[in-house]
Amino acid sequence: MAQESSPSPPSRPLPRRGLERLDLMLLCMEALDFNGGEAMVWMSGKMGFTNLFPNRVELWKRRCYNPLRRAYRRGELESHETDALIRILCEMADRLYPMLRALLSAAEKVEMRQRRWELFDDRLAQLMRERMNPRRSGVRQLLDPELGAAQRRRLVQGLALGAGVGGFDRLKASLMDPVS
């Protein structure tokens, strides 16, 4: 028998840091795909999560549990909701894997790679300024051109390594890490 999606860790809510990273990774998907928001809603329906996220507003409300957001909702997400968001993220990362790979590949020409990163960083910064609370130190650090570069690369690397069905367990385990 092929190894099925291994049993998930015990159902418990994502910690605060995990929620932050999950939303930031979803934001990275939107930075790579201009229609990323629409794609997320479409993916949610295609994967059978319409009962959890019947429309874009419900999806947006779940993402607002990220403490870094301007419109931050207190509370915790249910584990089945975070599982659904992680599965959507893995599927989107799988769909955009060529773009993730192009950002990470050392075989690309340096100028081309730099240009790709500039486009990605600009788009990500624009989305962060629109949606995140700029007074949070985590947001400021991520927006910093130099200090945030390594962190942005780690987000893209995490997406590439968590893309696809096989990446769900890895990504979820990482988001459940106890501390940042």
Next chain:
Amino acid sequence: MKQTLRYDQYSCQLMVEGLPDVSVGQSSNAIGIITAWRLAWVGRPELEGRREHLCALMGAVLPYARHLISGVSRNFGEGDQPVTIGPGEGGDHRLELRSSQPDTPPLQICLDDAELADLVRVLDQLRMDPRLQLGLPVPIPEPLRPRELLDRIPLHRRLAAPVGGAAALVIAASLAVLQPPPAPAPGSAAPSSSSSEASRSPGQKSARPATDGGTGTPATTEKP
């Protein structure tokens, strides 16, 4: 009856050959017994081996990838394992393969992030393939322990807060000790002076000049 599973990514291709295990009733398109596998890289030597080598490769690479997602870079598969992977220079990843053939030096392959992601994807495709009806022992990803996450923070950053706090405490305590004691109030000085008078011998004179009544002018001292 021999089946071949093939998984392609940008930089590598994984092929697994095998046979169905008819003793347990597997279908003809299933693989229950792996006879050989090959991993072809662009511009690198092709890897091949037996089932245990494939298990060792998955057992090292997949946990390494999981830890990388959490920002933790460390070696996996050390010791007598045929496959070892760990962080290399310049952010690359070093994959070392030790052959079971005698007198064969270990093969070292440097992978960048994209090539590592390709390798992880082909291994995932293999283990998630329903045609592969064979248990492959891969560790289940679990949340890391706080100790493992602490190691990814540089030592000087970890020590900055406790050292800074201890230094602030020492400085504050030193400043408090160096402060001169407050001068005693006039009313509270009398009991201490009478006690000091009583402790002196009868022949000794008080060093304090006697004052005249209430005028405050010093009176002439008696000569012994």
